[in-house]
Amino acid sequence: MCAKCKVGWQATVCVLVLLLFGTWGTVVVAENWPMWRGPQRNGISQGNDLPTKWSQSENVAWRLPLPGVAPSTPVKWGDRIFLTSTVRDREDVLLLCVDTAGNELWQRTIGDGTSEQAEKNNQAAASPSTNGRHVWTMTGNGTVTCFDLDGKQLWQFNVEERYEKIEMPWGLASSPVPYGQLLYVQLFHLNSRRVIAIDQATGTEVWNHERETDAVNKCLRSYATPTIFCDDDQEYLLSHGQDFIVAHDLYTGTELWRCGDFHARSGYNDMMHVSSSPVVAEGLILVPAGVNGNFQVLRGNGRGEITGDADYRLWHDYVSPMRPSTLLVESLVYVCSEEGVLRCLDAQTGQEYYRRPLHRHTHYASPVYADGKIYFAARNGTVTVIAAGREFKILATNSLDETLCASPVFSDGRLYLRTFEALYAIK
Numbered sequence: 001m002c003a004k005c006k007v008g009w010q011a012t013v014c015v016l017v018l019l020l021f022g023t024w025g026t027v028v029v030a031e032n033w034p035m036w037r038g039p040q041r042n043g044i045s046q047g048n049d050l051p052t053k054w055s056q057s058e059n060v061a062w063r064l065p066l067p068g069v070a071p072s073t074p075v076k077w078g079d080r081i082f083l084t085s086t087v088r089d090r091e092d093v094l095l096l097c098v099d100t101a102g103n104e105l106w107q108r109t110i111g112d113g114t115s116e117q118a119e120k121n122n123q124a125a126a127s128p129s130t131n132g133r134h135v136w137t138m139t140g141n142g143t144v145t146c147f148d149l150d151g152k153q154l155w156q157f158n159v160e161e162r163y164e165k166i167e168m169p170w171g172l173a174s175s176p177v178p179y180g181q182l183l184y185v186q187l188f189h190l191n192s193r194r195v196i197a198i199d200q201a202t203g204t205e206v207w208n209h210e211r212e213t214d215a216v217n218k219c220l221r222s223y224a225t226p227t228i229f230c231d232d233d234q235e236y237l238l239s240h241g242q243d244f245i246v247a248h249d250l251y252t253g254t255e256l257w258r259c260g261d262f263h264a265r266s267g268y269n270d271m272m273h274v275s276s277s278p279v280v281a282e283g284l285i286l287v288p289a290g291v292n293g294n295f296q297v298l299r300g301n302g303r304g305e306i307t308g309d310a311d312y313r314l315w316h317d318y319v320s321p322m323r324p325s326t327l328l329v330e331s332l333v334y335v336c337s338e339e340g341v342l343r344c345l346d347a348q349t350g351q352e353y354y355r356r357p358l359h360r361h362t363h364y365a366s367p368v369y370a371d372g373k374i375y376f377a378a379r380n381g382t383v384t385v386i387a388a389g390r391e392f393k394i395l396a397t398n399s400l401d402e403t404l405c406a407s408p409v410f411s412d413g414r415l416y417l418r419t420f421e422a423l424y425a426i427k
Contacts, residue, residue, distance in 0.1 A: 031045060033076040034075055035127065035128075041227050041280065043327050043367060044327075044329065046370075047371060050370050050414075051427060055399065061425040062424075063425075064423045066085050066418075066423060070085045070124035071364060072084045074127075074128075074418050083098070083418060084096075084139075095110050111139035113139070113171070121140070122170065125171065126173050126176070134148060136183055138172060140170065140171020143156065154201070164192045164194075165191055172189070174222070177227065177228070178200060182199065182206055188241040189221055190221065195208075196253075197251075217270035218272065219242060220241075224240045224241055229300050240287065241274045244258045257303050261294055261296070261307050272290035272291075284299065284347060288320045295320040297350070315349060324336045327374065332345070336358065336367055338362055340361055354391070361382060362380075364405040370410050379405060383400075383408065403421075414426060414427055
């Protein structure tokens with residue numbers, strides 16, 4: 001892990017209590033969840049003693065009703081939880097701040113606008129991000145806003161005013177990604193192929209890279225969120241969509257390498273777009289495509305054009321999920337289809353250990369891992385908990401009987417679940 005990654009990881013852990021007794025002491029720490037897929041951006045939590053079983057009446061610490069529906073995932077820092085939401089009776093988009101006791105502290109309007117599909121994708125589809133000093137949001141129609149933790153707006157701009165008109169059914173859904181002093185935003189739609197870096201504190205553009213692509217029609221659309229690769233030797237940004245995953249220099253946006261070949265065996269499909277996001281773990285990059293597209297596992301040391309290059313591609317298979325992003329834990333890759341069928345594959349070889357149904361209902365949320373368990377959330381509010389490992393074992397099946405598209409969040413021994421009706425804290 002590179003030095004800056006180590007600093008970033010340490011910044012997500014707050015020391016709450018330090019009691020010294022002679023030559024030894026007790027340290028209590030809390031893991032923050034600063035963006036959609038957690039402190040390492042890959043769905044992995046270091047927490048333990050987390051809840052496995054719950055219902056609407058069992059093991060619920062609190063339930064906070066929400067003003068409207070959204071598929072976005074909450075984020076947490078310290079004793080504050082931030083989440084975006086639409087409003088049932090108005091065409092507003094909100095950022096809400098809630099404390100860990102379940103009390104709403106404040107809400108701010110971050111945008112407005114109608115949505116063609118109010119449940120699955122709407123103006124509050126992108127998840128917020130935080131670094132413990134700032135909170136950033138982006139609405140489906142491109143308004144990017146920065147607040148401090150007390151709800152004071154520090155800056156705001158709209159991408160249509162700076163760049164191009166958004167041509168994207170249901171709006172943008174890619175979440176902003178903070179790293180170092182910059183905030184990275186991916187703008188891939190029919191009118192744009194941009195990746196931009198913004199100064200976190202001021203909103204000023206630092207760089208703006210327009211990617212080259214020969215993608216056409218719906219292939220120009222990407223709802224994926226970019227991520228960061230870092231190891232002992234290098235760090236860079238990964239943007240995904242428009243027929244390629246591309247590595248960018250963090251400070252200039254310059255392209256370092258790119259990889260294509262994501263379409264199905266049947267050939268190029270101009271209706272294929274990307275919704276699932278790339279994942280970095282254990283020095284590898286998991287890269288999805290559209291449904292049944294060419295899922296690829298890449299090494300991180302690419303240079304130039306690496307499409308199909310065996311020096312950089314460990315393996316590939318036509319098992320790509322449509323929406324849920326993947327998970328890599330202890331050299332095992334977990335790929336959940338939108339229909340709720342789970343594959344467990346060897347990270348180095350692609351060997352399939354099992355293919356089993358979790359819960360026969362639509363899955364939009366991405367899986368998360370903690371304490372030897374993996375949590376898969378279905379749209380009907382059912383969360384299936386399995387044991388990590390090469391053998392398929394369901395530990396629990398839990399239901400809140402409310403629509404759920406957000407990914408689960410872990411922190412302080414609690415599980416936070418955001419449904420279309422409410423925010424739950426599961427103890």
